[in-house]
Amino acid sequence: MKAAPGLPAAQASALARLSDAFWRHPRIFVALLLLLPLSWLGVVYIGSLSALLLQSFFSIDEFSGLVQYEFTLKTYRELLTPSNFDIILRTFLMACAVTVAASIIAFPIALFAAKYARGRLKALFYLGAMLPLWSSYLVKIYAWKLILAKEGIINWVVEALGLKFLLELILSTPVIGGNSLSVSYIGTFIVLLYVWLPFMILPVQAALERVPRNVLEATADLGASRGQALRHVVLPLALPGIVAGSIFTFSLTLGDYIVPQIIGSSRRFIGQAVYAHQGTAGNIPLAAAFAVVPILIMAVYLWLAKRRGAFDAL
């Protein structure tokens, strides 16, 4: 083997021997490559997650307010009290609603972008889905604060169209309504949907890109109407993409505490409960137990998703 240019012969041959050793022992090489990233993720991330998990098995002394460092399931039992369980149920239902709505809105965008748009239009659609995915989370929420404000654009449009009675009718609906859009579940839902929708579009589009055109042609040749083809061919093929996207919309909604804090009623979501318990209340064990709930829900969800082959569409 020739020496590398510009290196002293001894050093070059040492390097060469090292690279030969790597070539002969690919497993050691792979292990060396993985050493740094895995120790980072293992120590910083898994270490932290375990620290959290551990805390959830401690409890807080009701009189002194201090954490008692002995194993107990008392904190988990506290999650089942009606007020805490309401928080979990509310968050879960909101995550379901956001995920369903996101897949309904994302599907036509993804289908058009994957199967009909060409050239420049396709690039436009791709960018149109990718830009909001990466753009600032807070700015998006801020935009909706402007839109949903009492003196904001929605009320202005509604009044200009003379539809104020309709908006009031919607807001007077029990549970989802409220004094105004910005303090109702409807408002929270719209903003969560807006913030997490882009995470649904790209996986669905990726899944649809992989459907060969001749499959679609075959449905038509075999006499299927558009509706039949959609129902029996396109949707089942898009499903892994929808499941992949829903992993994100579902999980991110479950843990969001900023959107419900800024747009919504005073009723709490899991994220807000975690934040409040670890902060002012100083009840770290209960905060940790609350944080475990989304992890568990996501673990079940991921397990189900994996069985449907959703990871191939990521």
Added chain:
Amino acid sequence: MRFDSKPSLLLKASAVAGLMFLHLPVLLIFLYAFTTEDKSYEFPPPGYTVKWFAATWNRPDVWQALGLSLKVAAASTAIAIILGTLCAGAMSRARFFGRETISLLVILPIALPGIITGISLRSAFNIAEIPFSTLTIILGHATFCIVVVYNNAIARFRRISSSLFEASADLGASGFQTFRHVLLPNLGTALLAGGMLAFALSFDEVIVTTFTAGQQQTLPIWMLEELVRPRQRPVTNVVAMVVVLVTLLPILGAYYLTRDGEREDADDGRKSGNRNA
């Protein structure tokens, strides 16, 4: 109606409506940056002015927050590029036991809600008695930025044909020479694209940061405080608009970098197709 013919009007309309839903709200911020109203979010704005840009320019707290955000984003991007590339290199090369676990481990920090990553890190820092500082912010950001670089790098690794490395070895290059002269030039744009996205992600991350920042303010934390208790609406409008523009650049940059790569692939395919014909 055949499915493979033109898109139906309904499909076109709902696709366009969906895209408008995604983009119009953010554009509204641009309008508000010029409003003369400073006490409410009145629409339509009663008048237009550019004086808030000067007012924002003269705010030391905004500059300080911006400076910290840029510093954190740069540092965590650098760490993420190194760790993400190493990981992608290993994963593209071999099938081994525990491979799926590793890919799950890389995705996890971004697939789990930010609040879980945030509170985990916070309790770990507390247990280890590490004081909150710029360093703790970077530790958190780098953890969830790795996946972004990893995804870009592994996609490129898959496209680089392994015969390139074999040819390089046959021609007498050592592993390090192959790395320097064959792998890096092929990987470069993917790493740059991944790095830009990681930068954008770190630049506006707020959830994990609220748990790891202590007393310091990054720009998103500054904005969050304004969102919860609006005190200086006009300045916030301008900052929001600047944030949109600042994050737009790396995202567009990353798009063009990876798009060119795909186009080359398509061209190669066409060329080899012609040759076979």
